[in-house]
Amino acid sequence: MVVLYNLIEAASIMSAENSHRSVDAIRAVSRQLVRELGFMGGDFGGTDLPPSAVHALIEIEGGGVSARDLAMRLRLEKSSISRMLRKLVEAGAVQEEAGSEDGRVKRLSLTEAGRKRVEAIHAFARAQVSGALGRLGPGQDHTVLEGLRLYAEALGATPAARPVAPVATIVSGYRPGLIARITAMHALHYARTSGFGQRFESVVAAGLAEFCDRLGNPGNEIWAAMQGNEIVGSIAIDGEDMGAGTAHLRWFIVEDALRGSGCGKRLLDGALAFADEKGFCETHLWTFSGLDAARHLYETRGFVLAEESPGTQWGKEVREQRFVRRRQ
Structure with a gap:
């Protein structure tokens, strides 16, 4: 029994060590990914905009978005969203309109200049991703896609990550x-x-x-x-x-x-x-x-x-x- 206990304890320690190594390796790759995509500075999405503004433009492109919606989707404070939107409106990329159902809620949309800017962002990002995938072996693009999707869904599953809608x-x-x-x-x-x-x-x-x-x-x-x-x-x-x-x-x-x-x-x-x-x-x-x-x-x-x-x-x-x- 003592030998069996020692074997179980040793296996448990090895499993914990392997788990720690996986966690640290994923953290290291995540930091590299952040650097390579330009989150740490320089051109992000081929623009001079900060990452949060680039993400905001892409969300607004989908239509029907308010400042409150943006705050929830980007997980930013209301004051940060307000400052960002003010700069995007002043730059002529975004316009605000009173909502049809509630005039107090302003719906956001892209101007013509904003649409052109988003098109350039998409073109840059597609070229960036295509270039990276082109350096992979056959079938590895599906491995990347599935791995990123699983990881993103797992991160988003944390209770504090987003408000939970009542189950339908x-x-x-x-x-x-x-x-x-x-x-x-x-x-x-x-x-x-x-x-x-x-x-x-x-x-x-x-x-x-x-x-x-x-x-x-x-x-x-x-x-x-x-x-x-x-x-x-x-x-x-x-x-x-x-x-x-x-x-x-x-x-x-x-x-x-x-x-x-x-x-x-x-x-x-x-x-x-x-x-x-x-x-x-x-x-x-x-x-x-x-x-x-x-x-x-x-x-x-x-x-x-x-x-x-x-x-x-x-x-x-x-x-x-x-x-x-x-x-x-």
Whole structure:
């Protein structure tokens, strides 16, 4: 027993030492990464701006952002955000507008000069990343991506890292107010982020109302993410409008406050599991270019870009895209 105890104790010590070495090695690589990316000074993102301002411009580019939103996303104090925004406004890169729902909340957007600056930041960053990946061996780019994603998600999982949104419950089927609520979420979000107007809202409302009349048919289902009695997200599988053997994924959206909470992933995974269970050979979805976060989520679930062309079905010319996923 004494020998066994000593062996267990020795193994425990070695495990602790290995753990400390891993932690120290990761810290050292993290410091090197910070230096190489320019966080310690010099050009960051190919600009003369501090890293926080570069990140702020990229967040503002997505649309619908207030100063309070920026403070939460960048984890900066309100006073620091105020000073930074004042400088960006004075530099002509950012403009402030009173919110449509609450005039006291100022929505931030990029000016034309700001958009050009962000385009230059993206071009510099893509070249920087492409250059680094070009020096790696075959397949190592996926190793880098997965490692960074896992590490970032693990860091963000600390309780103090971000405010925790109440957990949403996913429920299926129609409920009173569903058509109006899902239409409103789409209309408000895409008016803010993409400039869509009445035509887009009418298309969403008409399509959703027609679909709900067919909810009793096999292969059709709709899900809502609920917080209490409020709908905060949605997704649907239409098994009829694209022909036999093909499911159409439609009306996928979550409220801004739920983004990053995993609610969207739960909605999407549930809908795709339904499509697979019903035996659909393929699942198609229509979207448009520029929605990079959504595209990444689709691609991690097996969707592949199959078609891309200019279109105006939503009332404004965009580069429409059709993604296809084969049954898993």
